[in-house]
Amino acid sequence: xxxxxxxxxxxxxxxxxxxxxxxxxxxxxxxx
Amino acid sequence: xxxxxxxxxxxxxxxxxxxxxxxxxxxxxxxxxxxxxxxxxxxxxxxxxxxxxxxxxxxxxxxxxxxxxxxxxxxxxxxxxxxxxxxxxxxxxxxxxxxxxxxxxxxxxxxxxxxxxxxxxxxxxxxxxxxxxxxxxxxxxxxxxxxxxxxxxxxxxxxxxxxxxxxxxxxxxxxxxxxxxxxxxxxxxxxxxxxxxxxxxxxxxxxxxxxxxxxxxxxxxxxxxxxxxxxxxxxxxxxxxxxxxxxxxxxxxxxxxxxxxxxxxxxxxxxxxxxxxxxxxxxxxxxxxxxxxxxxxxxxxxxxxxxxxxxxxxxxxxxxxxxxxxxxxxxxxxxxxxxxxxxxxxxxxxxxxxxxxxxxxxxxxxxxxxxxxxxxxxxxxxxxxxxxxxxxxxxxxxxxxxxxxxxxxxxxxxxxxxxxxxxxxxxxxxxxxxxxxxx
Numbered sequence: 001x002x003x004x005x006x007x008x009x010x011x012x013x014x015x016x017x018x019x020x021x022x023x024x025x026x027x028x029x030x031x032x
Numbered sequence: 033x034x035x036x037x038x039x040x041x042x043x044x045x046x047x048x049x050x051x052x053x054x055x056x057x058x059x060x061x062x063x064x065x066x067x068x069x070x071x072x073x074x075x076x077x078x079x080x081x082x083x084x085x086x087x088x089x090x091x092x093x094x095x096x097x098x099x100x101x102x103x104x105x106x107x108x109x110x111x112x113x114x115x116x117x118x119x120x121x122x123x124x125x126x127x128x129x130x131x132x133x134x135x136x137x138x139x140x141x142x143x144x145x146x147x148x149x150x151x152x153x154x155x156x157x158x159x160x161x162x163x164x165x166x167x168x169x170x171x172x173x174x175x176x177x178x179x180x181x182x183x184x185x186x187x188x189x190x191x192x193x194x195x196x197x198x199x200x201x202x203x204x205x206x207x208x209x210x211x212x213x214x215x216x217x218x219x220x221x222x223x224x225x226x227x228x229x230x231x232x233x234x235x236x237x238x239x240x241x242x243x244x245x246x247x248x249x250x251x252x253x254x255x256x257x258x259x260x261x262x263x264x265x266x267x268x269x270x271x272x273x274x275x276x277x278x279x280x281x282x283x284x285x286x287x288x289x290x291x292x293x294x295x296x297x298x299x300x301x302x303x304x305x306x307x308x309x310x311x312x313x314x315x316x317x318x319x320x321x322x323x324x325x326x327x328x329x330x331x332x333x334x335x336x337x338x339x340x341x342x343x344x345x346x347x348x349x350x351x352x353x354x355x356x357x358x359x360x361x362x363x364x365x366x367x368x369x370x371x372x373x374x375x376x377x378x379x380x381x382x383x384x385x386x387x388x389x390x391x392x393x394x395x396x397x398x399x400x401x402x403x404x405x406x407x408x409x410x411x412x413x414x415x416x417x418x419x420x421x422x423x424x425x426x427x428x429x430x431x432x433x434x435x436x437x438x439x440x441x442x443x444x445x446x447x448x449x450x451x452x453x454x455x456x457x458x459x460x461x462x463x464x465x466x467x468x469x470x471x
Contacts, residue, residue, distance in 0.1 A: 001083045001086065001087075002057075002079065002083065003056060003057040003059060003060045003079070003080050003083050004054050004055070004056050004057075004060060004083050004087065005054065005055040005056075005467075006052065006053075006054050006092065007044075007053040007054060007055055007347070007459075007462065007463045007466055007467070008051065008052060008053045008347035008348050008462070008466075009050065009051075009052040009092055010050070010051040010052070010347060010348055011050055011051070011052075011091070012049065012050055012051035012353055012356075012423065013049045013050050013051075013091075013095055013096065013097060013098040013353070014050075014098070020352060020353075020354030020355065021352075022106065022110070022159075022160055022365075023160065023161060023162050024351065024355060025110055025111055025162075025164055025361075025366075
């Protein structure tokens with residue numbers, strides 16, 4: 001595209017159902 | 033929902049639901065913001081609009097929110113703030129802990145209470161494997177023996193139950209000598225060193241009991257700790273107030289001293305406090321964050337590389353969706369325990385009787401209070417639901433909301449505005465560093 005450069009596209013909304021292992025917790029997910 | 037912003041005449045659009053970030057030309061920015069398009073010809077406008085349509089069709093702009101039913105947070109406990117000492121050897125002018133006492137008596141936690149707190153954490157952690165304990169105060173090193181015995185006990189009892197403990201200590205550095213430093217370096221997964229920056233800034237608010245500045249007392253202790261810490265986690269963590277709104281100088285000063293993991297936070301105080309930050313200060317603070325962002329990018333190309341807590345933003349592989357709704361988990365997965373064993377939703381509520389959840393020595397827990405915290409999320413905060421930053425701040429600090437507005441579901445607006453500015457800075461830095469387009 002001429003006017004747009006995409007920097008990041010994690011598609012956060014597509015993985016909502018699979019998230020929440022409960023092992024992470026005075027902003028990288030260790031479980032990937 | 034999208035957020036288009038201009039940072040130093042470079043233009044970006046962030047797509048809230050997909051988490052996508054795009055660097056865009058001004059014509060796209062003007063179209064998205066409904067700006068004046070008279071400077072562009074019709075062909076250019078048509079081409080730009082076509083690219084916007086293309087982004088939308090790819091799910092990278094104005095993407096749909098996931099179908100997700102709001103749930104209560106889990107009540108099994110993940111992390112505990114252990115107040116091993118309600119006393120302090122400093123008298124900082126802004127301390128929410130009131131000289132470490134939380135408006136109560138000066139008090140040390142006994143080892144018996146600390147053991148019961150560890151038992152409570154383990155027994156109420158369900159199937160979580162990784163548990164976290166923050167040694168806090170007051171000044172936790174004033175109760176160093178109990179701290180050490182608690183670590184030993186937690187590791188032993190946790191090992192029997194298949195739990196892995198991660199420990200953190202927050203210290204003002206006064207008692208940080210070779211013995212305590214070597215111990216913390218060996219046993220702590222993270223150590224937070226409290227320092228406000230330049231000597232004159234630090235000493236204006238962080239004073240000893242006899243009213244002298246603390247900088248000269250602690251700085252060599254912190255430097256020694258840094259020298260032995262290697263690549264393990266630590267933070268030099270400061271607070272800025274109305275007296276040092278030029279706080280970027282304090283961050284860079286701490287970096288010049290050799291520290292490379294740095295955080296500085298805006299003070300939260302009642303409006304009338306002489307050190308309080310007001311909404312009218314925000315333009316100065318925003319300019320300061322921008323100044324810091326530009327210098328940050330430059331320094332990270334040199335031997336003065338450092339990490340600034342609020343500019344760490346992994347857009348490609350950050351926390352999962354569910355985690356972004358939960359926030360810190362205060363009152364549900366995160367609790368604080370006072371020296372007498374009383375349990376609170378978090379360290380910022382300690383000493384407020386109406387927020388006592390129970391006691392580690394036994395008795396019933398206030399489940400109504402825990403459920404109130406467990407229900408609270410961006411879904412219960414109307415202002416957050418319409419905010420582009422909601423998946424990064426997770427609804428903000430409940431304690432700040434309660435203390436500012438009397439309601440955990442009404443966010444503290446000044447903190448919201450600063451969070452949004454820091455996010456714009458972080459996205460700018462992320463874009464520059466990812467593209468290798470640095471100064």
